[in-house]
Amino acid sequence: MNQRAIVVYCGLLMSISAFTVDITLPSFPAMAADLDAPFEQVQWTITLYMVGAGLGQLLWGSLSDRFGRRLVLGAGLGLFLVGCLSAAFSPSILALLASRLLQGAGAAAAIVCSRAILRDLHAGEELARSLALATAIFAVGPIFAPLIGAGMAAVAGWRFIFLALAIFAAGLLLALLRLPETLSSRSMDAVRPKVFAARTLRLFRHPQSRHFLLLSAVIMSSMLLILAVAPRIYEHAFGLTGTGFALFFALHGMGIVIGQTINRRLIRRVGVVDAMIAGNAVLIISAGLMVTFALAGWMNAYLMTALLVLFATSYLIVYSNAAAMVLDPHGDIAGFTAAFYGFTSQIGASVAVSLLVIGIAASTVAFAAVLIAICGTCLAGLLLWRGRSVG
DSSP: OOHHHHHHHHHHHHHHHHHHHHHHHGGHHHHHHHHTTTHHHHHHHHHHHHHHHHHHHHHHHHHHHHHHHHHHHHHHHHHHHHHHHHHHHHHHHHHHHHHHHHHHHHHHHHHHHHHHHHHHOOOHHHHHHHHHHHHHHHHHHHHHHHHHHHHHHHHOOTTHHHHHHHHHHHHHHHHHOOOOOOOSSOTTTSSSSSHHHHHHHHHHHSHHHHHHHHHHHHHHHHHOOOOOOOHHHHHHOOOOOOOHHHHHTTTTTHHHHHHHHHHHHHHHOOOOOHHHHHHHHHHHHHHHHHHHHHHHOOOOOHHHHHHHHHHHHHHHHHHHHHHHHHHGGGGGHHHHHHHHHHHHHHHHHHHHHHHHHHHHTTHHHHHHHHHHHHHHHHHHHHHHHHHHHOO
């Protein structure tokens, strides 16, 4: 497997979370009805998946520094496969939530190892560009997953979706056989508690890593909020569920592809941080237009989808570039750093969104207003960092 193929494979590994979350979105109403559960509890299948993925990364990151990327990746994908099968046969909402937690814990290995592998092979702006390319491939999930999920659910029911995810995991395991080990030197003490604590302190004592770790949790909450709330808004405001919702929501994945193509060029021309600032400005404009059109009574499914596509062009410019800023100074502990980055962003965002979805319900105005607050906070953090760097 050559280096370009490795980047593509890492992109597929990154897509596992987006695919696993987005493929279920059109089936939320069916899940709620079949399991006799409130819609809010079905929404928690996203947040609990993210909690599992966030906590799992802390374990897999150190293990990958100790035992290598390939072994850890194989173990995690195997655990994810088991979680998929468990979800497919869940008899209750509690069983489904537990299965999603297990899925997230397994998928965490894919998230950690994909970033660590790229850091093993690249540094500096080349690392940011490789992450941008992998993230563009990641967009396969948001583009096709809702459509695939809606089609599967219409033909065979929502449970078949999880059987298909198990097949996807098996395919990634087969491809793993051709992946070379990229970790050049294993850290024999990586799993020791004292080493874990020392590395955590190292990350938080490094000004760049600390700053962008915190910003990652802020910006991640915006996309997690969209994933949790969008199905309900499309259902209640526009009367769209199932395939209808999937057709509209799938389009936002195109925004990711466009955005990451632009991001690779922006990084070369203006640098990583200025690319993030430009992207964040687009996020605020998109959310601001949502509020304006909703208050004016002009909002419809077409306009909402167009604004979500615009939002998607820039969300991952901020998030993937933040990953590069955190990872770059710590090449010797790339597995741990990638894990801690994922843990911070996903756990922080999951906790915030679990509370926010209760207050937002199906209100488009409240949804967009919260997005503005999130993106405004992130922009302030980026401008603060840029000011310190220039000064």
